Amino acid sequence: MEDNHTPQPPAWAKKLLRLYCDPRFLEEVEGDLEEEFLYQCKKSSVSKARWDYCRTVLGFIKPFAKRKKSNLVSPMLSNHFKISFRQLMKNKTFSFINIFGLTLGFLCFILLSLYIHDELSFDLFHKDSSRIYRVLQHEKMDDGAMRHVATTAALVGPEAAAQFPEIESSLRISSIGRLTMGNDPANRGYEVITITDPNIFSFFDFPLLAGDPKTALVPPDVVVVSESLARKYFGTTDVLGKRIWTSVVRNDKPVEFTIAGVMKDFPKNSFLQFDVIFSDSSWPSMFPWYQDLISSDWVSNSYLTFLKLRDPVTQQAVEPRITQLVKDHYPATRAFKSEFTLQPLADIHLNSANIQDSDAAPNGMNSFYLYMFAGIGFLLLLIACLNYMNLSTAAALKRTREIGTRKTLGAQRVQLITQFITDSVVLSAIALVLALVILQIIFPAVNQFTDKELALTSLPLSWAAGILSVLFIAALLAALYPAFITARMTPAEALKKEIRVGNSRLPLRKMLVVAQFTISIIMISSTLVIYEQLDYLRNKDIGIETENLVVIDINSGRLRRNFESIKAEFGSPAEVISVSTSTRVPGEWKSFPVATVRPQGEPTGKEMIYVGIDNDFLATYDIKLKEGRNFNTGPADSTKVILTELAVKQLGLTNPVGQIVEIPVVRWGGSIEPLENVFRAEVVGVVEDFHFESLRTDMKPIIFVAPNTPVQRIDYYTLNVKTNNWPGVIEKLQAINNKIDPENPLEYTFLDNRFEGFYKADAQRGQIFLAFSLVVVLIACMGLFALVSFAVETRVKEIGIRKVLGASVNNIVGMISKEFLILIIIAGVLAVPVAYLFMQQWLQDFAYRISPGAGVFILAGLIIGLIAAITIGLRTVKAAAVNPVKSLRSE
């Protein structure tokens, strides 16, 4: 009598029992279980009874699960597995090489898949990602070139959203510099001032841990901070409602912002990365220009503007309407030469290379590298499978007895093929498990190296299934070749062992070896080229001193005012040789102003980097004066300029000193600012050329102005320091900074580190390439080793007879090695053009690059040749040294 009040054992346990239990015993077992369950319910408690029930059900699995075993696995299949394992145990070296090779291949393939998936998954975690677009402005410049900017004027987004029904909502994000933050003066840091519209948390899916996503950013003087920022300044994430000190000043008092929300840290695969977001309404009261900007701006490039369309199909229709909208509102005094387009959110990370102000892909990642990594992944898998194919074919030829016997006993072709496929399934499964285990172990290191959050669990099911099928299809295909070879044999052939490894069967296997080593040589020579290029970038004389220069960032008015006396303060330690101040420094990572400069009276000009420097700048950076003079101290030189030689050349000036140049326009990043009055200045000096930016871009001409021109403020001090005790010097500098400005910490960088930073991503890719090259070479060599072993083993008698007839060890080693070394040479010939083309493509990224000569490829060939020779030699010398008595005695 079951009713709802009697306690019931867990349903899943019951089901499980029925699933496995032999039906002959099911009734009594179920009955006993239930009786005992009810007894336990009465005696102790329902929960204990349930617990016991489950444990007992699990315990029953062992003796009572007899039912299906014999039906599930046919005796033949279990025999296949048995034979597979026996083969594995029998040829330990061979099995090890095979499993190891496959494991490495699988490991790299999975790892690269994860990496590529991560790159492709950027910004897709927003649930509306397919409907979100970024507004791009494409403007035609005076010289006819197009410039693409990721930022737009303030009103473009909101007005477009208000006027066009296709647009659901808009969002603006802007950064207006940095500020100092933190309640504890000893624990302050610099944070970017990011301002967004209040709807960011409904527009994007950045979850808030605390605070109301709808209203958090509405009131003035509030911020939303990330978990890690909260921990950094408060030591806890429970900071809602707390106030935080900043260096922003209103009415001469620092503004304290109230924390209105705590964000979960942004995922690493978001191209937007903010730690703190300020409400838009805070700023008009602090900066009068901000009010103007947000209420009337149709021109500037200040905001990343995102639009969410109701339906992605309308993208094409909306684009020209936005262009028209801006055109209608554009000030009559300025020519409108732009076009607006919408860039899908998902495209931003990988396709923003030529877009100014983009914020995306700071590591220079683009689709070229993605294809490259995908290529490497498949090549590695291919190599591992070729290895497998080659080795198991060789092994199959050793197993002819077994195959012959099977055939004689009536085995069908299908059955023989099944045996080989079973072999491959067993091996691949072992390799896969090993690869996954290794992957789990190396994940932390990989994630640290790539600064990503890679994990197997981040893969969607479709990718996981895809990867697994690729791996197993590859392994199966690799198994088919040896399977068909052996299936084709007649039993007589097989039993007589007449299949020769020497000649007839080798062409395909030779081709496999050639393929493997071609890939190896391509990888190695590419790695060498990458390293050579990096070396070139690091050591190229860029025209200035970068070592021993400390750059101090000016972040407050206190450090900016009276710079002459502050220069003297920073110059006071004995280790400081010279101090200079400037508006920008070489190796600049912030946007720097670019001036259009023209000789007096000319209609068009050239773009030049526009930097304000003091009279110590040239000496500090070791820039040589070619003509004329340096700036003088004092305000007299405010209408004088110094040009680099390249600037003189581009302006077409002869006898530049004393001539007048005009600057009508200065461009900041994406933002163009025509000057109210054309700036006219006299050239007083010419200096030698140097690189202001990374060597990816062409050298640009530079125009220097005195630091006290009204156009821009000084932003850096550069100190030339000679010391062996860097920490001591830095401490002194910090003390000086604290004396001048107790509220803002000293922010300094080393100039050489900045230049090094330009190539960090390249260096990282170099390391990745190196690692994969080593894996490729390793797999290929293991394959070669095993192959030589088989060749040698099948020719033991031949070697013995040759020795008896007087051949020396050298003769024999030479004889066997020759066959294989020829393959390596063929591989080299095939590899060089491919590697050359590939590297040419990569080098296009750099304005200054090496032209890879024959040397690199010869070196790569030699390295591979040497490694291959050692591999072959190790095995053949051993075989050749064997006393012929031994090899000939046994029959």
Place this chain on the structure above:
Amino acid sequence: MKRVSLGEFEEIVLLTVMLLEGNAYGVTILHQIIEQTGRSVRLNQVHASLQRLEDKGMIKSKMSAPTHERGGRRKRLFTITFYGQKTLEEIQSVRANLWGMISGLRNS
């Protein structure tokens, strides 16, 4: 005679079956063993043991008539076979002999 080994737990189960003559099935045997030995035993262990004993021919079983208990499911009732009894007696006598010799040694 073929020598059949009997595990310690099997011996206890076998003895319990004999003790419960006529009403020996999974749950009663389980409870009896727990009561007599104080061990924590599970049903699956008892069943496994019973099955082995049946394989060895020491017990035989038949299904009971269905009752209202246990949702109408039948029980498998076990009885000890002659061979089972013989085996137990043999074990008993071997042990008794040994004990006798031990006490004889001690007394002398």
